[in-house]
Structures are given as C-alpha cells and as structure tokens.
Amino acid sequence: MAAQETVDHKYVYDFSEGNKDLKDLLGGKGANLAEMTNLGLPVPPGFTITTEACQAYLATGRQPDGLAGQIEAHLESLERAMGKRLGDPQDPLLVSVRSGAKFSMPGMMETVLNVGLNDQSVVGLSAQAGGNDRFAWDSYRRLIQMFGKTVCEVPGEEFEHALDEAKSAKGTHNDLDLDADDLRGLVDAYKKIFLKHTGREFPQQPREQLDLAIRAVFESWNAERAILYRRQERIPTDLGTAVNVVTMVFGNLGPDSGTGVAFTRDPASGAQGIYGDYLANAQGEDVVAGIRNTVPLQELEQLDKTSYDQLLGIMARLEEHYKDLCDIEFTIERGKLWMLQTRVGKRTAAAAFVIAGQLVDEGLIDLDEALHRVNGAQLAQLMFPRFQLDHDFQPVAKGIGASPGAASGTVVFTSARAVELAAEGKSVILVRRETNPDDLNGMIAAQGILTSRGGKTSHAAVVARGMGKTCVSGADAIEVNVPAKRFTVAGRTVSEGDVVSIDGTTGKVYLGEVPVMPSEVVQYFEGSLDPEHIDNALVRAVHRIMTHADGKRRLAVRTNADTGADAARARRFGAEGIGLCRTEHMFLGDRRELVERLILARAPGEREAALEALLPLQRADFEEIFREMDGLPVTVRLIDPPLHEFLPPLEQLAVNVAVAQERGEDVAKEEALLAAVRRMHEENPMLGLRGVRLGLVIPGLFAMQVRAIAEAAVACARGGGVAKPEIMVPLVGAVQELETVRAEAEKIIAEVVGDSGVEVLIGTMIEVPRAALTAGQIAEAAEFFSFGTNDLTQMGWGFSRDDVEGAFFWRYLELGIFGISPFESIDRDGVGRLVRIAAEEGRAARPGLKLGVCGEHGGDPDSVHFFHEVGLDYVSCSPFRVPVARLEAGRAVVETGGSDSR
Numbered sequence: 096m097a098a099q100e101t102v103d104h105k106y107v108y109d110f111s112e113g114n115k116d117l118k119d120l121l122g123g124k125g126a127n128l129a130e131m132t133n134l135g136l137p138v139p140p141g142f143t144i145t146t147e148a149c150q151a152y153l154a155t156g157r158q159p160d161g162l163a164g165q166i167e168a169h170l171e172s173l174e175r176a177m178g179k180r181l182g183d184p185q186d187p188l189l190v191s192v193r194s195g196a197k198f199s200m201p202g203m204m205e206t207v208l209n210v211g212l213n214d215q216s217v218v219g220l221s222a223q224a225g226g227n228d229r230f231a232w233d234s235y236r237r238l239i240q241m242f243g244k245t246v247c248e249v250p251g252e253e254f255e256h257a258l259d260e261a262k263s264a265k266g267t268h269n270d271l272d273l274d275a276d277d278l279r280g281l282v283d284a285y286k287k288i289f290l291k292h293t294g295r296e297f298p299q300q301p302r303e304q305l306d307l308a309i310r311a312v313f314e315s316w317n318a319e320r321a322i323l324y325r326r327q328e329r330i331p332t333d334l335g336t337a338v339n340v341v342t343m344v345f346g347n348l349g350p351d352s353g354t355g356v357a358f359t360r361d362p363a364s365g366a367q368g369i370y371g372d373y374l375a376n377a378q379g380e381d382v383v384a385g386i387r388n389t390v391p392l393q394e395l396e397q398l399d400k401t402s403y404d405q406l407l408g409i410m411a412r413l414e415e416h417y418k419d420l421c422d423i424e425f426t427i428e429r430g431k432l433w434m435l436q437t438r439v440g441k442r443t444a445a446a447a448f449v450i451a452g453q454l455v456d457e458g459l460i461d462l463d464e465a466l467h468r469v470n471g472a473q474l475a476q477l478m479f480p481r482f483q484l485d486h487d488f489q490p491v492a493k494g495i496g497a498s499p500g501a502a503s504g505t506v507v508f509t510s511a512r513a514v515e516l517a518a519e520g521k522s523v524i525l526v527r528r529e530t531n532p533d534d535l536n537g538m539i540a541a542q543g544i545l546t547s548r549g550g551k552t553s554h555a556a557v558v559a560r561g562m563g564k565t566c567v568s569g570a571d572a573i574e575v576n577v578p579a580k581r582f583t584v585a586g587r588t589v590s591e592g593d594v595v596s597i598d599g600t601t602g603k604v605y606l607g608e609v610p611v612m613p614s615e616v617v618q619y620f621e622g623s624l625d626p627e628h629i630d631n632a633l634v635r636a637v638h639r640i641m642t643h644a645d646g647k648r649r650l651a652v653r654t655n656a657d658t659g660a661d662a663a664r665a666r667r668f669g670a671e672g673i674g675l676c677r678t679e680h681m682f683l684g685d686r687r688e689l690v691e692r693l694i695l696a697r698a699p700g701e702r703e704a705a706l707e708a709l710l711p712l713q714r715a716d717f718e719e720i721f722r723e724m725d726g727l728p729v730t731v732r733l734i735d736p737p738l739h740e741f742l743p744p745l746e747q748l749a750v751n752v753a754v755a756q757e758r759g760e761d762v763a764k765e766e767a768l769l770a771a772v773r774r775m776h777e778e779n780p781m782l783g784l785r786g787v788r789l790g791l792v793i794p795g796l797f798a799m800q801v802r803a804i805a806e807a808a809v810a811c812a813r814g815g816g817v818a819k820p821e822i823m824v825p826l827v828g829a830v831q832e833l834e835t836v837r838a839e840a841e842k843i844i845a846e847v848v849g850d851s852g853v854e855v856l857i858g859t860m861i862e863v864p865r866a867a868l869t870a871g872q873i874a875e876a877a878e879f880f881s882f883g884t885n886d887l888t889q890m891g892w893g894f895s896r897d898d899v900e901g902a903f904f905w906r907y908l909e910l911g912i913f914g915i916s917p918f919e920s921i922d923r924d925g926v927g928r929l930v931r932i933a934a935e936e937g938r939a940a941r942p943g944l945k946l947g948v949c950g951e952h953g954g955d956p957d958s959v960h961f962f963h964e965v966g967l968d969y970v971s972c973s974p975f976r977v978p979v980a981r982l983e984a985g986r987a988v989v990e991t992g993g994s995d996s997r
Contacts, residue, residue, distance in 0.1 A: 122337030124195030182301025365449030494570030497556035502543030510537025644985025674971020786826025884950030
C-alpha cells in the first residue's frame with residue numbers, strides 16, 4: 096500500500112492548478128507563474144515539478160516512483176495545447192527548464208533554455224521563424240552552452256573562449272554581428288568542446304535532454320554556490336527546489352523582439368516610477384548576466400508602444416494584487432508580450448522602509464504589515480556611514496547605483512583573491528566585467544562590487560542588494576582586464592592592490608579612499624534631524640515605523656554601557672536604561688597601579704588601603720552614569736573577570752624580570768608582582784577565580800563596589816536626580832553564593848542610603864548552566880535575573896569563545912552543523928532552553944522577578960524574537976544596536992499576534 100501511495104503522489108502541477116500561496120510546494124517561481132496564469136496574464140503554458148520530488152531525489156539519488164509518468168502526461172497535455180511536439184523536426188516545441196526554490200536565490204541554481212533543439216529541429220525552428228537561420232542557430236548554440244555547463248559540468252570558459260574567437264574572426268565585440276554561418280560554425284565548435292569533456296556526442300533525443308536538465312536542476316540545490324548562498328541568507332537546507340518546465344518564447348527573433356526586467360518601484364531607493372532594463376533581440380540570460388549593457392525600460396515606449404503600455408498595465412495590476420514591490424521578467428516575441436516571472440522584489444534597506452511607508456499611504460497595507468516588512472538587519476545597514484564629498488574628490492567613472500552604501504577598499508579581480516585578502520582583515524572591492532554565480536565567495540568577502548557591464552537587474556546588482564553589499568554596475572568607461580589584474584579608466588591604470596571607493600547610491604567611482612560621514616538615519620536617532628520638517632523620505636519612513644514599533648513592543652530595550660558618554664548616546668538612541676555596566680572596565684588605564692596594589696597586598700591593612708583608594712574613583716564613575724540615566728534603571732555588574740587580566744602576562748613579566756636581574760637592577764617590586772601572577776595563574780581562568788568567587792575570596796572587594804554604587808546613587812538623589820541602581824552579582828552557580836554576598840551588601844546599602852529614598856535592587860547574572868537549572872532556588876535571593884548569554888553559550892557548548900571561532904567554526908558552518916554561530920544568534924534548542932527553564936522556574940518562585948538579557952544576543956534580531964516569546968522584560972545591547980532591538984521587539988509582537996508567555 097505504501098508503494099502505491101508513493102506512485103500516486105502528485106509531483107507535477109499545471110500552472111492553472113497552483114497559486115502564490117503554494118511556495119513551499121511549487122517554489123516561488125512556480126507559485127507566481129500559477130498566480131499570473133490564474134489572473135489571466137499572458138504566461139507561456141507549462142508545468143511545475145514540486146519541491147517534494149526534489150527532496151525525494153536528493154534523498155535517494157533517483158526520481159521518485161510515478162514522477163516520470165506524471166511528467167510524460169503533462170508534457171503530452173502541453174503538446175496538445177500548443178499543437179506541437181517536443182523537438183519535432185518540422186515544427187518543434189521547445190521548453191525552458193528552470194529552478195525555483197521557495198526563497199529567491201538569484202543565479203544560484205540552474206536554468207537550461209531551448210530544450211528540444213537538435214540537428215534536425217534547428218531547421219524546423221528556422222522555418223517557424225520565417226527562415227530566420229541566424230535565430231535558429233543562435234538558439235542551438237545557447238542550448239549546447241547552457242546544457243554543457245549546467246548538466247554535464249563542461250567548463251563554461253571554454254564556450255566563452257570559442258565565442259570570443261568567433262567574434263574576433265568577424266572583427267567585432269558584439270555577438271549580434273555574428274551571422275547564421277558564424278553561429279553554425281560556433282555550434283560545431285561547441286559540440287567538439289562538449290565531446291572533449293563528456294566523451295559523448297551532444298544528446299539528440301529531446302526527452303533525454305529534458306530528463307537530464309530536470310535532474311541537473313535538482314542537483315544544483317546542493318551545488319557549492321547554492322549552499323554558500325543559503326548559509327549567507329539563512330535559508331533552510333532541506334527545502335529543495337521546484338522545477339518549472341515552460342514553453343519557450345523568444346526575444347532574440349529580431350528588432351521587434353526582446354527581453355527585460357521591470358520593477359514596479361525603484362528597488363534601490365523606493366521611489367515610484369518606471370524602473371527596469373530592456374535589451375532588444377536578446378534572451379533573458381543576456382540581461383541578467385550583464386554581457387551587453389541594457390537600455391532603460393522607458394525606451395521600450397519608442398520601440399514598441401503597444402507592448403510598453405500593456406506592460407505598465409500589468410505592472411500596476413501585479414503590485415496592487417501582491418500589495419508590494421514586484422520584480423518582473425518579460426519577453427516580447429515579435430510584438431507579443433509574455434510574462435515569464437514575477438516575485439516580491441529584492442530591495443535595498445532604504446527602499447524597504449520607504450516602500451513600506453508608501454504602501455501604508457496608498458491604503459494597500461496597515462502599519463503592522465509595514466513593520467513586518469522591514470527588519471533590524473536593514474535598519475543596521477542604514478546606520479552605516481556614507482561618503483563625505485566636500486573635499487576635492489572627482490569621480491573617474493559613473494555606472495548604475497545598483498545597491499547603496501559607501502565602500503572603499505583594495506581592488507581585486509578574482510573571487511579567490513577577495514577571499515584571501517578579506518581573511519587577512521583587509522577591505523576589498525571586487526572588480527569584474529560582470530559577475531556570475533561562481534563569484535559568490537568573493538562577493539560575500541568584498542566590501543563592495545564594481546562591474547563594467549550590466550544594470551540594476553544584473554547578477555551583481557540582484558545578489559548585492561540581497562546581501563546588503565554596496566554595488567556599482569555597468570560602469571562601461573572602465574576597461575577591465577582580469578588576466579592582467581588591472582582596469583583602465585580616463586587614461587589611468589588601476590592595478591590590483593590599489594584603493595578605490597564606490598558609491599552605490601550615485602553609481603560614482605573614485606580613486607583612493609574617500610572619507611565618510613554619519614548616515615542621515617544615525618543623525619535622526621541622535622536628534623539632529625527632525626523627521627517632521629525635512630524633505631527626506633527615508634528618515635520620515637524610519638521615524639514612522641520606529642514610532643509604531645515602540646507603540647507595539649512589550650520588551651523594554653536597555654544598553655550595555657560603562658561610561659557616561661556611552662550612556663548618553665544610547666539614551667539618544669532610545670535606550671530605556673542600562674542593562675549591563677561592566678565595572679572591570681573602570682579598573683583600566685591609570686588605575687592599574689591601584690589594582691596591582693590590591694593584588695600584591697599581603698596584610699589586611701594594605702588591602703584596605705588599596706580599596707579605599709579605589710572607592711572614590713568608582714563612586715565618581717557611577718555618579719556620571721546615574722546622571723546621564725536620570726530616572727532610568729542602571730544594572731551594575733560587580734567585577735567579573737579574573738584579577739590577573741589586569742596584570743602583565745606571565746611570560747612577558749618573567750622575561751622583564753630576568754633581563755632586569757641580568758643588568759643588576761633593583762627588581763624587588765617586579766619580583767613580587769611576578770610571584771603574585773604565578774600564584775594566581777590558572778590553566779582555564781574563565782572557569783576559575785572570577786565573578787562571585789573573587790568577591791568571596793578577596794574580603795572587601797565587593798563591599799567597596801556596593802558602597803560606591805550606593806553613595807553615588809545617594810549623591811545623585813541629593814542633587815535632584817533619580818538614580819535606580821540594580822546590583823548584579825556575576826557567575827553565581829549556587830544560591831548560597833548569592834545569599835552570602837547579599838547579606839553583606841544589604842548592610843552597606845542600609846547604612847549608606849538611610850532616608851534618601853534610594854532603592855537598590857540586588858540580583859544575579861544567569862550565565863552558569865547550574866544557575867539556570869536551579870533558578871527556583873536562586874530566585875528566592877534575587878530580585879532580578881539578567882541572562883549573560885555569552886558565557887551561558889560558552890559553558891553550555893563547552894566552547895572557549897576566544898579560541899573556537901577561528902579554529903573550527905568555519906568547518907562547522909561548512910558542514911551545516913551550525914546554520915549560524917551560536918555566539919551570534921541564540922541557540923534556541925540548547926542555550927535557549929536553559930533561558931526558558933530559568934525564566935519559568937524563577938518566576939514560579941518569585942512572581943515579580945524581573946528578567947532581562949545582557950549578552951550580545953540582546954541586539955541580534957532573531958534572538959530578540961526568542962526573548963519576547965520566553966517572556967523576558969527587557970533586552971540590553973550595545974548603544975548602536977538599540978534601535979535594531981527596538982524595531983525587532985515591535986516586530987516580535989506583530990508576528991506573534993501580540994502574544995507572549997507571560
């Protein structure tokens with residue numbers, strides 16, 4: 096019965112059977128082709144093989160039972176509808192075979208066009224086209240080239256080299272100058288290349304071509320570049336791709352034909368208007384690959400006004416239907432418009448905010464949906480600096496601003512070199528004539544991408560926008576010579592290793608490094624731009640959506656700050672308190688000498704003198720922070736790291752003492768210091784004498800800090816301010832540790848505070864797994880928990896975060912053991928479960944227990960959503976990430992329907 100169910104399982108859907116909501120099953124391309132078909136738009140007939148078929152193929156290495164028969168049945172139906180048979184010598188039906196995953200992965204997987212052409216049907220295709228031999232042989236050479244590279248792994252550069260030789264022999268740089276005889280010769284050359292690399296002749300059976308192409312699309316899901324792209328974009332690895340088999344329509348039939356890509360709004364800025372690229376007498380891959388520079392879509396009005404007007408009408412209908420920016424691929428075949436694809440278009444971060452605001456104004460979406468459509472990663476991009484051009488910087492070239500941003504770096508011409516230099520910590524600009532999917536490694540490594548060919552819809556532009564990388568495309572004044580590792584422009588030569596700067600908004604290219612200035616969005620957050628009174632659509636959109644996010648969110652957002660300046664900046668960015676003030680940072684610089692005195696102290700009097708000297712310095716630090724955070728809570732973590740971190744390294748100190756002794760110098764002090772360092776040396780200091788353990792072993796250390804905090808709070812109150820200190824005891828693993836510290840702290844607080852009205856909370860940092868698992872006990876002695884997810888991750892995984900990321904994380908990411916570093920985004924299943932257990936058991940023991948997080952996960956967008964779900968009261972992060980956390984906290988409410996675990 097199970098076998099019969101497998102055979103009967105539906106793996107193939109006609110376009111008329113699907114809709115846009117079936118992306119999991121039909122992939123994004125197939126679902127949207129079905130949607131356009133059902134809207135009555137001119138879509139070439141075809142069918143979609145589901146992602147389930149791909150999953151089954153990848154699991155077993157063969158097509159699932161029943162798939163071949165279903166393909167045959169749908170192919171026969173397609174042939175009847177078109178009145179043609181696949182590859183018929185007299186009147187051939189030709190199809191394209193295209194990938195289409197649930198999430199857009201531009202150029203990462205495979206496409207094969209013109210399937211069904213062979214030595215006989217190429218003649219029939221010419222007859223179909225009214226004797227257009229050039230068109231027929233051009234289509235045949237494209238099939239051999241794409242099929243060879245995609246299906247049989249023939250090196251693509253060999254086909255390109257043969258094409259370049261044919262153009263050189265003709266004395267041209269333009270492939271349109273090749274005539275039918277030239278292309279017939281090119282087909283013969285391509286066949287020889289195919290035979291050399293595969294050991295067989297190019298397949299002449301149309302159905303074999305189709306089956307092999309479908310298999311290649313399935314297998315391209317696990318191609319290296321597809322895996323890398325999914326990892327970069329956090330796309331799950333088990334989705335698989337659908338395969339779309341579509342009747343071919345031809346844009347390369349002559350000047351009354353062509354192909355293009357259109358956007359219903361500018362994907363770079365969000366501005367309304369007509370945006371896109373068009374290329375006459377071309378097929379779709381010519382536009383995306385950027386091998387010939389396109390013309391603006393508006394020029395189609397002069398070339399074919401009927402098709403242009405029809406296209407604008409369809410664009411308006413699709414945008415209203417999808418209620419979003421649409422990215423559209425189309426072909427015109429002898430004056431007949433065909434829609435080949437639509438999808439919700441990739442856009443820059445700026446465009447995402449602007450478009451969301453526009454659609455609210457137009458009544459297509461509400462503010463909740465607008466908030467859902469932007470994210471913290473995009474907001475972070477908008478906070479990056481931009482070029483400051485008030486100096487004498489003149490551009491040497493101008494292309495198309497394909498993906499905004501300001502990027503400077505060392506010029507490289509290959510992806511391998513980009514990866515190599517980026518690994519050395521250098522900023523690089525990847526320069527290519529055009530990029531292709533094999534360049535993905537280099538595009539990820541580079542700060543920016545510069546191409547001499549292509550437009551806003553080229554491979555470089557689309558991928559860069561998706562990754563948030565700065566990109567300038569189509570800078571055709573630049574002559575790129577990859578083998579020589581140089582480009583020339585305006586009479587100048589730029590070699591690998593030179594520095595250039597590119598502006599992805601204006602498309603301008605500069606020699607040398609251009610200084611940068613703060614972004615307008617940062618100026619808005621800092622209060623120097625009034626969004627209500629400036630003509631800046633982006634700032635107005637950010638203000639509107641951020642205001643809505645603040646109104647929706649339940650999570651408060653605090654900051655991690657150790658100085659008054661950091662606290663002030665974070666408050667301007669919207670921080671509602673300090674969730675982590677690290678006191679160990681206050682012992683650096685000129686104060687190291689006092690710490691050395693504390694460590695070297697052998698008698699109680701010496702130790703007390705050192706602590707007494709530190710007390711006023713600590714108190715002044717806290718007074719400054721309380722003033723800046725007037726009226727807002729400030730969580731102060733008592734000293735956490737092992738004390739030897741404030742001393743010279745053991746090896747360095749030993750060498751210094753030995754050298755001084757050799758010179759006969761007085762080294763009594765240095766010898767004492769060396770003895771102390773040796774005495775305190777630990778094999779694994781992160782698991783040794785630090786945190787609460789240090790406070791218990793060194794009498795008076797925590798007491799001094801508690802007194803400094805309390806005295807600073809009282810001073811603030813007597814000066815007319817409101818201080819809300821929260822004392823956090825670090826590294827607690829047993830309630831008895833916290834009880835001991837708390838008993839001493841309460842005595843000091845009562846003595847200092849008196850009748851000042853200052854209230855001081857005492858809580859702990861949950862960063863030891865045992866603390867999370869005994870949270871019910873610890874909550875009896877704690878008024879708040881703050882999750883230190885950095886250490887909780889380190890101890891939960893058994894990783895030393897200072898060592899492992901460079902040592903083996905790259906391999907874990909490559910193997911798919913990690914989708915992302917657990918130090919970057921919370922490990923929900925492991926570390927996240929510890930957080931959840933501690934939150935639930937802590938609140939069960941103390942219902943009013945305040946819960947927050949102060950590890951770096953507090954500013955990670957995905958982690959913020961998790962902390963909302965768990966029911967924490969606040970997240971805390973670095974000042975720069977405060978707006979990101981505010982936005983994501985609002986999005987978390989919208990995406991869960993306002994629910995949480997409280």
